[in-house]
Amino acid sequence: MDESKINFKIVVKSELSELDRIRSVLEDKLHFIELIERNRIVLVVDEILSNIIEHGYKLNPNNLIEIEVEVLNQEEIIIKIYDDAPHFDLSKTSNPNLMEHSTEGKPRGLGLFLVRSIVDEIQYQPKYPQGNINILIKKIN
């Protein structure tokens, strides 16, 4: 397989049980990327999907999410995530107060902070009447 340009698409149901499957597919397709870097990419997709399933679709399993992955020259990965949930621009959410999380033991709200920490660029396009396209760009070290 020519790994200089990789392009694939995965469609998942809006169920948390799909997370393991999508991670396995990503692990397999991105096997040539070093473990830590690959795990970070998998984590980004996992966190966004979890957020869409739990908050966008409110755990209603009768929806689909589409993930498009493009790797350019093993140097850059572009991940596009399409959903039909209410508008949510993750690039505009503010970072959580990590000190507050650590001292108060707040269990949630860290995922999108991780996403922003890992990727180099987030682009957002709303779909109408509802739905979102999140485009995540990350250089591969």
Place this chain on the structure above:
Amino acid sequence: MSNSDLKIAQNVQNNVCVLTIEGKLDAKTAPELTSILSTTITKYPKIVCNLEKLNYIASAGIGVFLKFLQEAKSKKGDLVLVGLQKQVKDVFDLLKFTNLFKIYSKTEDAIKELS
């Protein structure tokens, strides 16, 4: 307690509860760990979580450890971690939470410290 993604075994040594957690901790499986820790911590506020066979963690899993670390401390106990794989430790590092937890390489050392 277990499903295909996560297995949790527990035993008690010197009044310290040791949870051996295997598999993947994500938004789907984190509630299982929450459920077990909620029960465990009322009797044993000193908890060792052995993560040697945990090969994936998402923020939902980190959040559970954070919540019960604070709860354990409020009960004059502690929650410590053992044997983090490097990709798991990396997620703690990204959140700058690595220093919040005492991390050991061996379960015996963690138990000795908490006993």
